Amino acid sequence: MFNNPHLILDSSAAPEPGSITWRSPSNIAIIKYWGKYGIQLPKNPSLSLTLASSCTDTNLEYSFKDDMPDGQIDLEFYFHQEENEAFRKKVLEFLKSLLPVFPFLSQLNLTVRTGNSFPHSAGIASSASAMSALALCLCSLEDKLFGTLRDQEVFDRKASYLARLGSGSACRSVFPHAAVWGETTHVKGSSNEYAVPVGNQIHEVFRNYHDDILIVSRAEKAVSSRAGHALMDGNPYAEPRYAQARVRLEALLHAMKTGDLETFGKIAEDEAMTLHALMMCSNPSYTLIRPDTLAIIEKVKQYRADTGHPVYFTLDAGPNVHLLYPGEIVHDVRAFIDEHLLEHCEDNYVQQDWVGEGPEEL
Numbered sequence: 001m002f003n004n005p006h007l008i009l010d011s012s013a014a015p016e017p018g019s020i021t022w023r024s025p026s027n028i029a030i031i032k033y034w035g036k037y038g039i040q041l042p043k044n045p046s047l048s049l050t051l052a053s054s055c056t057d058t059n060l061e062y063s064f065k066d067d068m069p070d071g072q073i074d075l076e077f078y079f080h081q082e083e084n085e086a087f088r089k090k091v092l093e094f095l096k097s098l099l100p101v102f103p104f105l106s107q108l109n110l111t112v113r114t115g116n117s118f119p120h121s122a123g124i125a126s127s128a129s130a131m132s133a134l135a136l137c138l139c140s141l142e143d144k145l146f147g148t149l150r151d152q153e154v155f156d157r158k159a160s161y162l163a164r165l166g167s168g169s170a171c172r173s174v175f176p177h178a179a180v181w182g183e184t185t186h187v188k189g190s191s192n193e194y195a196v197p198v199g200n201q202i203h204e205v206f207r208n209y210h211d212d213i214l215i216v217s218r219a220e221k222a223v224s225s226r227a228g229h230a231l232m233d234g235n236p237y238a239e240p241r242y243a244q245a246r247v248r249l250e251a252l253l254h255a256m257k258t259g260d261l262e263t264f265g266k267i268a269e270d271e272a273m274t275l276h277a278l279m280m281c282s283n284p285s286y287t288l289i290r291p292d293t294l295a296i297i298e299k300v301k302q303y304r305a306d307t308g309h310p311v312y313f314t315l316d317a318g319p320n321v322h323l324l325y326p327g328e329i330v331h332d333v334r335a336f337i338d339e340h341l342l343e344h345c346e347d348n349y350v351q352q353d354w355v356g357e358g359p360e361e362l
């Protein structure tokens with residue numbers, strides 16, 4: 001939908017070399033994207049909170065190629081200042097797939113330097129922050145070279161679209177506070193192709209809202225998200241699940257508009273359990289949660305019952321537990337984590353995160 005064969009540089013007016021840097025955050029889905037079709041199109045709409053402290057910084061350096069364009073992309077790639085051939089190959093494949101959108105990429109020498117704000121092997125998925133940061137760099141590059149993305153809404157939409165092609169959930173990271181990806185009659189302008197912001201439609205309690213990520217295991221997942229999505233195709237519960245996500249999205253949006261933390265939390269937890277139940281009844285079946293995941297979940301429920309504090313959990317496609325709670329009880333919840341939950345975390349590691357303002361150009 002964004003293909004543009006006219007985005008070609010005129011060699012007689014070659015651009016000066018330059019550099020672009022974006023910082024982009026991760027996001028945590030409350031309604032989960034699980035199951036896709038075509039090129040990373042979602043089977044159901046999803047809603048996420050944009051995070052603040054789990055980020056990827058990506059710097060893109062470019063210079064005009066002196067030699068004749070050959071349809072190839074020249075790419076150097078550094079992760080945490082170290083050449084990384086495996087990541088380079090992935091990014092190169094992604095950039096090649098974008099040539100119909102950005103034909104000028106084959107006219108440039110490109111160097112990408114990227115790094116995360118959280119430890120590499122922390123068990124925190126980085127595809128959302130990494131793919132959104134790269135997509136934002138590419139849109140800034142287009143705008144610098146051609147002046148075609150001056151309109152903020154158009155810029156964001158294209159960045160979200162490109163991020164989605166890299167990793168579905170990444171398209172939601174482009175927007176502050178909260179975003180919805182996938183067609184739904186409940187969000188104007190929503191699309192399967194890109195996410196749209198809904199941060200301006202939510203109660204202020206969700207602006208000062210926390211997501212502390214309890215790292216139960218840093219180990220790489222036995223089954224990737226990609227493989228997990230694919231297994232939804234043969235899952236007997238797939239269709240009812242997609243219908244359920246639509247119903248839950250409507251209820252969640254209402255709860256978020258009115259600041260109803262209890263309904264929000266109940267839906268968040270139901271979605272987490274549904275996601276993992278879908279994995280367990282895939283064929284072949286698999287389990288990503290660990291005994292410590294369940295121990296944390298039980299303790300969170302007990303803590304809620306004992307204190308009345310609106311602390312809820314969600315899970316992504318792994319064993320780590322995201323604790324969701326409003327800023328006004330941060331002191332109490334952090335004390336609870338230290339005293340009762342750290343023992344379930346690998347190396348006592350917790351990534352403290354919260355709802356953020358979205359990506360920024362550095």
Ligand code: DP6
Pocket residue numbers: 028029031032033034040046127166167168169170225226229275316317
């Ligand atoms: C459970 O976006 O990582 O976190 O599109 O194959 O890259 P790909 O998958 P990915 O899946 C995310 C799954 C999830 C739920 C969510 O973020 O909505």
